[in-house]
Amino acid sequence: GAGVSQSPSNKVTEKGKDVELRCDPISGHTALYWYRQSLGQGLEFLIYFQGNSAPDKSGLPSDRFSAERTGGSVSTLTIQRTQQEDSAVYLCASSTRQGSNTEAFFGQGTRLTVV
């Protein structure tokens, strides 16, 4: 596709359930990022994938959060046993490579609501 695609755009889930959020980056982009925006907050870095390197997981807030990137393309962010504080917009971005002078391109985000 022409841009970064995220699905679903909105997700309402019950507390304690697991959710999966999907990100389709721009074709050929080797770098992929996940961020979280809680209500009224800035961008919170979660995880970063770059090519075949081990992902930078330093931003994951707890072991309930995990992410994978299959075949260097599509990425899935999984939140297990969701809590109300997980309610936020989850943004995915991709770029050509780390340290590049080209910008990161963002998807429209997935709005997660835990009830």
Next chain:
Amino acid sequence: AQSVTQLGSHVSVSEGALVLLRCNYSSSVPPYLFWYVQYPNQGLQLLLKYTTGATLVKGINGFEAEFKKSETSFHLTKPSAHMSDAAEYFCAVSGGYQKVTFGTGTKLQVIP
């Protein structure tokens, strides 16, 4: 390691007044610098970027930013604010082999 500091999480200006959003960075390698804008309920989009060359960079919607190496700054300005400029603005840095790092954002309010 790289970092970005955006001074002021909220900035209010009157319509028609100068917009100045501050960004200072830290980088051990020559930086690439970016400003993004996020309108309500939308994703982030690039406003402008500095890579190499001219230190004064012009972007969309009348915004510009100047890279000042001596001050490690990349402040965003616009001579005259419009109501449509109300949004959240993020400064970011990349370079070397490091991932892009974002600041915490500045929410701009434009008062009619």
